[in-house]
Amino acid sequence: MKSFEALFFALSALLTVGGAVATIGSRRPIRSAMGLLVTILGICGCYLLLGAELLATVQLIVYAGAVVVLFIFVVMLLGPAAVSGTDKASAIPRYVGATVFGVGALGAGVLMRQLASERLTSTKLVKLPDGFGGIEAVGRELFTTYVIPFELTGALLLVAVVGAMAVARGKQADPTRPNAPVNPHLADPHLADSDPSDAQSAINVKAPTGEPSSAATAANAAKPPTGEPSSAATAAKPPTGEPISAASAANAANAAKPGDGH
Amino acid sequence: MTQLPLHYFLALAALLFATGAVGFLIRRNLLVMLMSIELMLNGVNLTLVAFNRIRPANHAGHIFTFFIIAIAAAEAAVGLALVLAFFRLRGSVRADEATLLKH
Numbered sequence: 001m002k003s004f005e006a007l008f009f010a011l012s013a014l015l016t017v018g019g020a021v022a023t024i025g026s027r028r029p030i031r032s033a034m035g036l037l038v039t040i041l042g043i044c045g046c047y048l049l050l051g052a053e054l055l056a057t058v059q060l061i062v063y064a065g066a067v068v069v070l071f072i073f074v075v076m077l078l079g080p081a082a083v084s085g086t087d088k089a090s091a092i093p094r095y096v097g098a099t100v101f102g103v104g105a106l107g108a109g110v111l112m113r114q115l116a117s118e119r120l121t122s123t124k125l126v127k128l129p130d131g132f133g134g135i136e137a138v139g140r141e142l143f144t145t146y147v148i149p150f151e152l153t154g155a156l157l158l159v160a161v162v163g164a165m166a167v168a169r170g171k172q173a174d175p176t177r178p179n180a181p182v183n184p185h186l187a188d189p190h191l192a193d194s195d196p197s198d199a200q201s202a203i204n205v206k207a208p209t210g211e212p213s214s215a216a217t218a219a220n221a222a223k224p225p226t227g228e229p230s231s232a233a234t235a236a237k238p239p240t241g242e243p244i245s246a247a248s249a250a251n252a253a254n255a256a257k258p259g260d261g262h
Numbered sequence: 263m264t265q266l267p268l269h270y271f272l273a274l275a276a277l278l279f280a281t282g283a284v285g286f287l288i289r290r291n292l293l294v295m296l297m298s299i300e301l302m303l304n305g306v307n308l309t310l311v312a313f314n315r316i317r318p319a320n321h322a323g324h325i326f327t328f329f330i331i332a333i334a335a336a337e338a339a340v341g342l343a344l345v346l347a348f349f350r351l352r353g354s355v356r357a358d359e360a361t362l363l364k365h
Binding site for chain 2: 009032
């Protein structure tokens with residue numbers, strides 16, 4: 001029984017450390033996410049050895065089921081841009097800091113081994129009470145002693161969900177409000193930033209085909225919805241005549257082209 | 263349950279935390295930095311559960327770990343949303359590109 005436990009711990013520790021090293025060492029983030037998954041499985045094994053059965057389940061459901069999947073979603077969403085090359089500019093201070101930290105952590109580990117009390121190193125641990133770490137015992141404590149932090153955690157998760165949606169959505173015009181955005185930079189995302197994907201779509205929309213109707217619609221799309229003359233003149237030409245607006249649309253398409261290169 | 267000495271688990275947790283911290287320091291990819299934070303949180307969780315093993319009168323370590331897991335999930339959601347917003351702004355996920363406050 002003892003040797004089985006030692007073997008199980010060795011397997012879990014191997015999974016944990018190997019996954020952690022793969023997480024921080026691999027160049028592609030998708031492999032990092034897989035390393036994180038392996039680490040989580042190893043920690044789950046450790047929780048089982050320590051008698052925390054409910055936590056092992058929660059670890060699997062929340063981490064492996066939600067967090068890692070969220071990471072993989074973002075990696076897929078970013079596509080090839082998720083792989084970032086190594087950066088030479090600030091490499092030396094970073095590696096010096098990491099080395100100092102790593103050596104300090106190793107020293108702390110050795111010191112802890114030297115100074116560890118009998119309680120930590122003894123192999124005769126306290127016998128666990130019945131149902132320790134099970135769903136009933138932990139749940140009873142969670143809903144009596146720790147009920148206020150538990151409810152606050154619910155509020156925190158709600159705030160986090162709303163905040164994540166607000167941040168990830170970006171500042172784009174709300175299509176449900178007809179004439180809300182006054183700021184022309186908010187009204188036209190192609191003017192607001194120089195994102196390559198947006199530039200690509202700008203070229204697709206505003207292709208100077210020479211056809212007056214499509215050019216007029218492009219100019220209308222670029223026009224701020226408020227009729228304020230000064231801001232309209234700075235942002236885009238108001239559609240006073242077809243040739244001017246067609247020329248401005250062609251200019252916008254040409255200006256957007258150099259952003260296509262990278 | 264286990265009769266393994268507790269410092270095995272503590273050493274493993276410390277190693278996991280150190281790995282996560284070193285990864286946070288040497289990597290410049292925002293996604294990998296977030297994953298390193300998750301590694302560090304997991305190291306702390308393992309420490310809490312291990313210490314709860316020698317004092318099994320209550321489940322304080324388990325409950326703390328429970329809350330930390332919830333906060334880690336919230337942190338991952340908000341952090342990944344920030345990464346997406348940053349990517350929309352800069353077209354990259356390198357932390358070195360975040361220089362808007364520098365100039």
